[in-house]
Amino acid sequence: METDDEDCSVVGVSEDDVLSLEHDAAPRTNANDIAITANGRRRRKRGEDDMECSGRRKGGRAGSKIFSESVTRPKERGPDGTIDPVNTPVARVRFAPSPTGYLHIGGARTALFNWLFARQQGGEFVLRIEDTDAERSRPELIDIIFRSLEWLGLDWDGTPVHQSERGAMHLAAVEKLLANGSAYWCSCAPDEVKARAEARGGTPGYDGFCRDRALGPGDGHVVRFRVPDTGITAFDDLIRGTVSFENAVLEDFVILRSNGTPMFHLANAVDDADQGITHVIRGEDLINVTPKVLLIRKALSTPGELIFAHLPLIVNEKRQKLSKRRDDVSVGDYIDRGYLSEAMVNYLATLGWGPPDDIEIRPLAEIVDLFRITDVNKSGAFFDVKKLQHFNGEYIRNLSITQFVSKSTRWLYEDTPWETDRFDIGTFEVMAPLVQERVKLLSEVPSYVDFLFTPEPVIDDESWQKVMVKGAELADAVLDHAIAQFADCDWNAASLEAALFSYAEQHEISKGKVQAPVRVSVTGRSVGPPLFESLEVLGRDETLRRIASAKVRLQG
RNA sequence: GCCCCCAUCGUCCAGCGGCCUAGGACGCCUGCCUUUCACGCAGGUAACACGGGUUCGAAUCCCGUUGGGGGUACCA
Numbered sequence: 001m002e003t004d005d006e007d008c009s010v011v012g013v014s015e016d017d018v019l020s021l022e023h024d025a026a027p028r029t030n031a032n033d034i035a036i037t038a039n040g041r042r043r044r045k046r047g048e049d050d051m052e053c054s055g056r057r058k059g060g061r062a063g064s065k066i067f068s069e070s071v072t073r074p075k076e077r078g079p080d081g082t083i084d085p086v087n088t089p090v091a092r093v094r095f096a097p098s099p100t101g102y103l104h105i106g107g108a109r110t111a112l113f114n115w116l117f118a119r120q121q122g123g124e125f126v127l128r129i130e131d132t133d134a135e136r137s138r139p140e141l142i143d144i145i146f147r148s149l150e151w152l153g154l155d156w157d158g159t160p161v162h163q164s165e166r167g168a169m170h171l172a173a174v175e176k177l178l179a180n181g182s183a184y185w186c187s188c189a190p191d192e193v194k195a196r197a198e199a200r201g202g203t204p205g206y207d208g209f210c211r212d213r214a215l216g217p218g219d220g221h222v223v224r225f226r227v228p229d230t231g232i233t234a235f236d237d238l239i240r241g242t243v244s245f246e247n248a249v250l251e252d253f254v255i256l257r258s259n260g261t262p263m264f265h266l267a268n269a270v271d272d273a274d275q276g277i278t279h280v281i282r283g284e285d286l287i288n289v290t291p292k293v294l295l296i297r298k299a300l301s302t303p304g305e306l307i308f309a310h311l312p313l314i315v316n317e318k319r320q321k322l323s324k325r326r327d328d329v330s331v332g333d334y335i336d337r338g339y340l341s342e343a344m345v346n347y348l349a350t351l352g353w354g355p356p357d358d359i360e361i362r363p364l365a366e367i368v369d370l371f372r373i374t375d376v377n378k379s380g381a382f383f384d385v386k387k388l389q390h391f392n393g394e395y396i397r398n399l400s401i402t403q404f405v406s407k408s409t410r411w412l413y414e415d416t417p418w419e420t421d422r423f424d425i426g427t428f429e430v431m432a433p434l435v436q437e438r439v440k441l442l443s444e445v446p447s448y449v450d451f452l453f454t455p456e457p458v459i460d461d462e463s464w465q466k467v468m469v470k471g472a473e474l475a476d477a478v479l480d481h482a483i484a485q486f487a488d489c490d491w492n493a494a495s496l497e498a499a500l501f502s503y504a505e506q507h508e509i510s511k512g513k514v515q516a517p518v519r520v521s522v523t524g525r526s527v528g529p530p531l532f533e534s535l536e537v538l539g540r541d542e543t544l545r546r547i548a549s550a551k552v553r554l555q556g
Numbered sequence: 557g558c559c560c561c562c563a564u565c566g567u568c569c570a571g572c573g574g575c576c577u578a579g580g581a582c583g584c585c586u587g588c589c590u591u592u593c594a595c596g597c598a599g600g601u602a603a604c605a606c607g608g609g610u611u612c613g614a615a616u617c618c619c620g621u622u623g624g625g626g627g628u629a630c631c632a
Contacts, residue, residue, distance in 0.1 A: 096632085097632090098631080098632045100631075100632075130632060131632095132631095132632085133630095133631055133632075135631090136631065136632085189630095190629075190630065201557090202557065203557065203558065204557085204558085204628060204629095205558085205628075220630095222630055240561070240562090243560070243561080244560095245559070245560070246559085249558070249559050249560095249628095250559090251628085253629090254629080254630050256630085257630040258630060259630080261630090263629095263630070263631090263632095264631070264632050265632095268632085283626095284560090284561065284562090284625090284626065285625095285626055285627075285632095286626095286627090286632080287560065287561065287626075287627080288559075288560060288561095288626075288627045288628075289627085289632085291560095310561085312561090312562080313625075313626070315625075317567095319624060319625065320624095320625070320626095321625075321626070347568095350568060350569065350581085351568070351569090352568090352569090353569080354568080354569035354570060354580090354581090355569085355570095356570085357570095357580095358569075358570065358579080358580045358581075359580090359581095360568085360569075360580085360581055360582090361581090377562095377568095377569080378561075378562055378563090379561090379562050379563065379624095379625090380561095380562075380624085380625065380626090381567090381568065381569090382566095382567055382568070383568095384567050384568065384582065384583085386567085386582060386583060387567075387568065387581080387582040387583080388582095389582090390581085390582055390583090391582090393594090393595090397594095397595075437594065437595055438593065438594045438595080439594085440594090448593095497591075500591085501591075504591090510591090511590085511591045511592095512590085512591060512592065513591095514591075515591040515592065516591085516592070518591095519591085519592065525592090525593095526592065526593085527592050527593040527594090528592070528593070529592090529593085529594095530591070530592080530593090531591060531592070532591075
């Protein structure tokens with residue numbers, strides 16, 4: 001089939017949004033020119049306005065604007081905007097996971113880009129569970145996938161459709177294809193197909209053996225689609241331009257299994273049509289199945305045309321597609337490690353796309369506004385956990401104390417280094433602000449406050465070695481000084497600081513060196529929250545007890 | 557093998573024929589701030605894969621090479 005390369009300009013992309021880039025900046029109108037490149041892709045031209053935007057980044061954290069207000073955005077499109085309110089159908093996209101595993105990073109990104117596109121277009125984002133393969137589908141995973149999407153904040157429209165429940169419709173389509181000659185029954189067993197392929201020279205693929213045998217249904221029979229021998233099947237991709245395949249290289253693929261269930265291509269083509277899907281946004285790993293789906297649609301006389309956008313793959317350090325098996329990519333695992341969904345979604349949005357003003361960390365509402373599917377990259381993107389962590393740290397620091405405490409809850413009560421009944425939320429709340437600005441992951445929270453809730457500090461060997469053993473002489477002297485001073489000074493951070501650092505002044509030693517032995521004695525580690533606040537919270541008796549105990553240990 | 561896709565700092569993104577002595581972010585390094593750590597601040601490091609065209613002019617357009625990835629199932 002020859003797909004007339006129709007315009008992809010049905011895609012509505014608002015180019016006249018009013019942005020408010022900083023709280024104190026007056027809203028400005030951004031009128032950007034549209035240019036259509038040779039291959040039909042819409043590109044956005046940067047105007048002077050944009051230069052002005054990027055220069056408006058001083059003050060505040062560079063590249064970060066979590067605090068900013070969400071943008072105001074007029075719903076109506078400009079006179080020469082891309083949405084024709086009368087003739088353009090509402091964009092309707094779908095995320096179609098198959099429940100063969102947890103939602104992983106790649107799936108999350110695909111869902112996100114679909115969601116971004118739908119929300120920006122004022123269209124719909126629907127879910128379809130592609131569970132036609134009963135062997136591999138695990139129903140219990142469906143709910144986990146939903147919950148992961150909810151965690152990410154990607155809300156969907158309507159009720160998710162389960163492909164497995166639409167068998168009748170798929171079968172009807174197969175009947176139709178059989179009836180109009182676009183498909184035929186085949187009795188070749190997989191190993192027969194393979195054997196013949198090897199025999200004729202190693203080129204894999206089905207040889208069309210049963211094409212004209214006029215077989216009917218039967219045990220072990222499948223239905224294959226009759227791919228045209230000539231011609232090309234092409235489609236326009238919003239990200240890649242025109243992609244075309246010669247029909248001759250496509251084999252007659254199976255559309256109905258011998259157990260009577262439909263294959264992915266068939267169900268996919270039928271359901272997209274039935275659900276009124278307008279745009280298919282998915283990973284590039286599916287680009288090769290597109291001609292098959294297109295061929296089926298044509299043979300079924302499906303009206304309308306799908307618009308595709310194949311996203312670049314997210315890859316691992318070896319530049320391979322993320323795999324559930326070898327890579328650590330389950331969204332659930334990231335939740336468990338203390339990533340904030342806002343940070344995850346924000347980071348995912350920067351994989352394959354970047355905002356025109358280079359400000360990467362920003363509220364989702366702004367990303368919805370700025371996102372252009374046509375500006376998505378073509379090449380694979382490495383999932384950089386380091387950068388994700390940086391985003392996460394930014395988001396954590398921008399939480400209110402209340403939010404921080406609340407989001408830390410599960411790390412305070414589950415699998416903690418302390419006995420639950422020794423934990424005191426009030427005590428934690430005092431320390432919270434000091435912890436919040438130091439962690440990149442919520443899972444790190446316990447290590448900053450554990451010394452307050454365990455009977456004894458958990459001694460970190462490396463810290464002990466460095467401060468107490470190698471610096472034994474100083475440590476001993478400082479500890480003696482601390483014991484003497486702390487015995488009767490006022491018990492607050494300021495007094496404690498003055499009391500301890502008087503040693504630093506007397507002996508002309510840096511404060512850093514002086515505080516170290518006390519820190520290790522009391523908290524077990526050489527790093528942690530500010531020392532004097534920590535001591536104030538711990539209390540005089542326990543502080544003195546730990547210092548004395550450390551001295552004993554130092555001796556022994 | 558065959559088909560498809562891709563190619564700018566280590567990584568992510570910007571670049572849309574002159575504004576590029578290639579910009580931002582993460583990372584890394586240096587310094588400042590500082591009771592540790594972290595934050596913050598000021599710097600630094602570092603890239604147009606290669607070869608041909610087209611053009612007055614190419615990171616940007618075209619072709620090829622090389623490299624990488626994806627697909628090649630009665631998975632999706």
